[in-house]
Amino acid sequence: MVFILNGRQMDVSAQPDETLLWVLREKLRLTGTKYGCGMAMCGSCTVHLDGQAVRSCVTRMQHVEGKRVTTIEGLSPDGTHPVQKAWLTEQVLQCGYCQSGQIMQAAALLAKTPKPTRAQIVQAMNGNLCRCGTYGRIVRAIERAARGEV
Amino acid sequence: MAIEISRREFVVGATAGLTFAFALDLGRVARAAAQSAGLSPNVWVTINPDDTITIVSAAVEMGQGSMTGMPVVVAEELDADWSKVKVIPPPGNPAYGNPGFGGAQITAGSRTTRSFFTPLRLAGAQARRVLLDAVAAEWNVPVSELSTEPSVIVHQRSGRRISYGDVAKFAKVPAELPKMTPADLKKPAQFRLIGKSLPRVELPDKVVGRAKFGIDAEVPDMIYGAVLRPPIPGSGIDALDDSAARAVPGVIDVIRLPWGVGVVGTGFEAVHKGKAALKVTWKKGARAEGYDTDQLIGEYAAIAATLSKPGLELHKEGDFAQAWATAARTFSAVYVSDHCYHATMEPVNALARVSADGTSCELWAPTQSPGINQLAVAGVLKTTPDKVTVNVMLLGGGFGRKVEQDFVLDAVLLSKATSKPVKVVWSREDDVRNDKMRPLAAQFLQAGIDADGNLSAWRHRIVGASALARLLPPVYERLKGKDEILIEGHEIAYSCRNQLHEYLREDRGYDVGPWRAVGAGYNKFAIESFIDEMAAAQRVDPVAFRLRLLAHDARARRVVEEAARMADWGRKRPGRALGIAFSDAWSNVASVAEVSVDRKSGRIYVHNVWAAVDPGIVISPDNVAAQIEGATIFGVSHALQERITISQGVVQQSNFHDYQILRLADAPDVRVKVISTDNDPTGIGEAGLPPAAPAVANAVAALTGARVRQLPMLPERVLAALRA
Numbered sequence A: 001m002v003f004i005l006n007g008r009q010m011d012v013s014a015q016p017d018e019t020l021l022w023v024l025r026e027k028l029r030l031t032g033t034k035y036g037c038g039m040a041m042c043g044s045c046t047v048h049l050d051g052q053a054v055r056s057c058v059t060r061m062q063h064v065e066g067k068r069v070t071t072i073e074g075l076s077p078d079g080t081h082p083v084q085k086a087w088l089t090e091q092v093l094q095c096g097y098c099q100s101g102q103i104m105q106a107a108a109l110l111a112k113t114p115k116p117t118r119a120q121i122v123q124a125m126n127g128n129l130c131r132c133g134t135y136g137r138i139v140r141a142i143e144r145a146a147r148g149e150v
Numbered sequence B: 001m002a003i004e005i006s007r008r009e010f011v012v013g014a015t016a017g018l019t020f021a022f023a024l025d026l027g028r029v030a031r032a033a034a035q036s037a038g039l040s041p042n043v044w045v046t047i048n049p050d051d052t053i054t055i056v057s058a059a060v061e062m063g064q065g066s067m068t069g070m071p072v073v074v075a076e077e078l079d080a081d082w083s084k085v086k087v088i089p090p091p092g093n094p095a096y097g098n099p100g101f102g103g104a105q106i107t108a109g110s111r112t113t114r115s116f117f118t119p120l121r122l123a124g125a126q127a128r129r130v131l132l133d134a135v136a137a138e139w140n141v142p143v144s145e146l147s148t149e150p151s152v153i154v155h156q157r158s159g160r161r162i163s164y165g166d167v168a169k170f171a172k173v174p175a176e177l178p179k180m181t182p183a184d185l186k187k188p189a190q191f192r193l194i195g196k197s198l199p200r201v202e203l204p205d206k207v208v209g210r211a212k213f214g215i216d217a218e219v220p221d222m223i224y225g226a227v228l229r230p231p232i233p234g235s236g237i238d239a240l241d242d243s244a245a246r247a248v249p250g251v252i253d254v255i256r257l258p259w260g261v262g263v264v265g266t267g268f269e270a271v272h273k274g275k276a277a278l279k280v281t282w283k284k285g286a287r288a289e290g291y292d293t294d295q296l297i298g299e300y301a302a303i304a305a306t307l308s309k310p311g312l313e314l315h316k317e318g319d320f321a322q323a324w325a326t327a328a329r330t331f332s333a334v335y336v337s338d339h340c341y342h343a344t345m346e347p348v349n350a351l352a353r354v355s356a357d358g359t360s361c362e363l364w365a366p367t368q369s370p371g372i373n374q375l376a377v378a379g380v381l382k383t384t385p386d387k388v389t390v391n392v393m394l395l396g397g398g399f400g401r402k403v404e405q406d407f408v409l410d411a412v413l414l415s416k417a418t419s420k421p422v423k424v425v426w427s428r429e430d431d432v433r434n435d436k437m438r439p440l441a442a443q444f445l446q447a448g449i450d451a452d453g454n455l456s457a458w459r460h461r462i463v464g465a466s467a468l469a470r471l472l473p474p475v476y477e478r479l480k481g482k483d484e485i486l487i488e489g490h491e492i493a494y495s496c497r498n499q500l501h502e503y504l505r506e507d508r509g510y511d512v513g514p515w516r517a518v519g520a521g522y523n524k525f526a527i528e529s530f531i532d533e534m535a536a537a538q539r540v541d542p543v544a545f546r547l548r549l550l551a552h553d554a555r556a557r558r559v560v561e562e563a564a565r566m567a568d569w570g571r572k573r574p575g576r577a578l579g580i581a582f583s584d585a586w587s588n589v590a591s592v593a594e595v596s597v598d599r600k601s602g603r604i605y606v607h608n609v610w611a612a613v614d615p616g617i618v619i620s621p622d623n624v625a626a627q628i629e630g631a632t633i634f635g636v637s638h639a640l641q642e643r644i645t646i647s648q649g650v651v652q653q654s655n656f657h658d659y660q661i662l663r664l665a666d667a668p669d670v671r672v673k674v675i676s677t678d679n680d681p682t683g684i685g686e687a688g689l690p691p692a693a694p695a696v697a698n699a700v701a702a703l704t705g706a707r708v709r710q711l712p713m714l715p716e717r718v719l720a721a722l723r724a
């Protein structure tokens, strides 16, 4: 099955009904994308599919074929995407397990809405759970990235 | 938790009828395995010839920041250049045991900083002294003429300087290490690193997806495993039809385990599909069969309030009965709380590689208890703990769930059965249904006020199952049944001369375990709600009432005053109200919550929380703030909506759609003031949780007059209180 992963063409042997999450993690060994619930309830597995934030745990490979997939490993070549930098400046992460998904969700938001209002941030990020309770810093980091202060 | 574990009484209890008992020889101190060419004055520090310094973290990293904070403490006294420090996680090894757990290697109970602060400072100072002594001998100068700058030794008189790395090239570790005492340590004013909010060391890897959590572990030839456990814990297998499971593409084998049925295969999805296709008839008659939480809440509450039923005495002071009988005014109330689920974002998982002869094992796991893992794995493999290598991975949340052994033993037994490395990752459904929940608990409180308005009588009865009796039976016995996990936080800082605290254990066949702030979560909910009820009945301001009862305790008063000041306590806000709560569990914390209530639906909205904390000497103010922010959100989440229900022995929830943890839209803004004082540091990973729920409950009462005495404060419970 052919698709573009982090800018490079991939050919992976996968069944059409396999999920992108496990193909990424087990077959392509990109473990930055995390499993949290398997039912689109937590956002830990968020990646970009043709630039849109999607839950890879419910994305079947048949819908990936021929498309562009970006994971946390490919968000920037060297970890310098404004969202990643803002995340470090605000020391957002605690355990960090949810944060690949949070960062990918936030990056998709800012790509579409460079100057989001607080309400837009809350709406965009509400599907991403964080058990460590880093929500306040997530909002602050997105606002920082939007201001360009990274 | 304040569990003392002596060195020879370790028993790791597992549920399915298995108990593993061992002697743990803590006297045996091994050198760190990871050390290489450099100079290692002790197990914590290696100074490398290239000027880098490797420091072993005293604790596993699960988001609490210890993997930065503990090495900072070592580096401070070593006078290391922090930019040259590399941190490695602790290997499973008794040498890294936690003095706060009698030397057992466990990261839990908010006792990393508290227990390791001084030992690690001494270790850092000792390493520095070894370097100084070596240079003094080499240069033939008195050691008293040498001083250090970050990672450099300086001889002021001759102007000579040498870097730590260069010292490591010639220095030898002396046969007898210099003995350090607290008098050799820096004064707080001399700290360069402590108190500085240094960025966390592992975060750069976490923002690019490079950090390795337990779930990311991988070794060559690894296969995957999943385990089906009975819906009612403790049920044995009556009949098993695994034909459909074996037919699932990717399934390699189906293996019976003492506690369920294992499926191994080529990937997570294959083994979990295989698990779903198993047809098992479970034997009837498990003890947990009749377990029903709706019923238990009422039963426990009745037991708590039945004063003729004696409890185990936890604390007695003065004469409660006398003070109660002569009080000018008396109060009593019952509070109850449901079971809660840990909901670590990373479900439990482990990778095990058992040797071909079955007598040794290498383990990769997100574990809070590497030392106990060694004991437990040695127990099932009938070998010795030193044959078990534990690679501690990053934890995607711990909160007490990852002190358990169940997920580790899944991987070990499946690896043993298949002679292959096996990685077991529990599905979210497995994780919810087989959690070791926070105990369901009931409290009965009684208090008397004397004619002068002082608190003259206080009684607290706690009812719930024991976590300690399952986890560490000999410790439970030595403590004579005082389950310090369950009763945590029952002590009060408020001045009262006549007190009686009791514990009534109820064991109905369901496992409970430590959780974030465990007992303090519901005990402080009860205590702080009750204090507010007393203040309201006397028409005394709740802040003023607390300050009065804390007249003898300046540190406690200060956090209460500070939280009230931050919240602008006296200011009225239309449609909203404030509530305050104080907790002395781990650290002094006071929190003020601002809420509104939808009186039609009964739904509570928590808009803001202001918290003040005094953890003594602060290693990283920003990390303390982050922990209090996070624990406050966690606390509001369990206060409003977290509940596991069990009906006829079966857990009713399965994933985040029916066990909802707080989302961003419902999360309050949390502002934290960290008050650093020159006192020994106290724990901060859990301390923010206990005041959150009672602060919300007190705000709801202030706004509506409705008193909700049950956690979580579900809309229907709020409506019932509004009608009462």
Ligand code: FES
Residues within 6 Å of the ligand: A034, A035, A036, A037, A038, A039, A040, A041, A042, A043, A044, A045, A046, A055, A056, A057, A058
């Ligand atoms: S794992 Fe995909 S949303 Fe939770």
Ligand code: FES
Residues within 6 Å of the ligand: A093, A094, A095, A096, A097, A098, A099, A129, A130, A131, A132, A133, A134, B063, B345, B396, B397
């Ligand atoms: S940082 Fe731990 S779950 Fe979000």
